[in-house]
Amino acid sequence: MDVTAVLEGQYVPPTPPNPPATANASLDVTTSGLTATLTGTGYNPNSAVSLDFEWSTPPGGWFLPIANAATSDASGSWTFTYTESCDFDGVYSGSTVFTVTATDAGGASASGGGDITCP
Numbered sequence: 001m002d003v004t005a006v007l008e009g010q011y012v013p014p015t016p017p018n019p020p021a022t023a024n025a026s027l028d029v030t031t032s033g034l035t036a037t038l039t040g041t042g043y044n045p046n047s048a049v050s051l052d053f054e055w056s057t058p059p060g061g062w063f064l065p066i067a068n069a070a071t072s073d074a075s076g077s078w079t080f081t082y083t084e085s086c087d088f089d090g091v092y093s094g095s096t097v098f099t100v101t102a103t104d105a106g107g108a109s110a111s112g113g114g115d116i117t118c119p
Contacts, residue, residue, distance in 0.1 A: 023076060023108030029100060031114040036098075038080045043072040044106035051080065052103075057096040072104060084116055094118055 024042040031037075043049060049070040055062040070078040084096075095117045103109040 023104065023106060025102070025104070025108040025110040027100070027102050027110040027112040029112035029114045031116055034116055034118075035081060035083045036100075036114050036116065038070075038082070038100060038102065038112070040070070040072065040078045040080075040102050040110065041076065042110075043076040043078065043102075043104040043108045045072060045074050045076050047072050047076075047104040047106055047108075049078055049080070049102050049104045051082075052101045053082070053098055054100070055096055055098045057094070084118075 023044045025040065026042050028039045028041075029036055030039075038051070040049060048068045049072060051066040051069045053064040053066070055064075066082075070080040072078045095115055097113065097115050099111055099113040101109060101111045
């Protein structure tokens with residue numbers, strides 16, 4: 001016995017998934033003494049957040065990357081507290097200005113800044 005199947009119709013590929021929503025990242029930086037508190041909103045939900053600090057002083061500047069410093073929650077918010085020893089190994093005292101950029105694993109990014117006065 002022979003069996004023959006005849007298939008008719010048109011192949012319809014599955015609908016591709018929607019791209020992830022674009023994050024609208026923002027960063028708020030507050031300072032108190034030698035401590036900076038960073039608060040981020042609008043990042044990709046549950047995403048690791050890396051920080052890049054850039055200090056204008058001591059002379060010549062200073063750069064500090066911190067990988068995976070925080071993780072956003074389900075709403076894309078996070079908080080990170082950073083305390084600086086401030087004297088930069090005994091070579092500086094006075095006011096130091098910094099900028100910080102927060103970037104999550106999905107590429108959402110925002111920058112902010114602050115000023116810490118070293119004793």
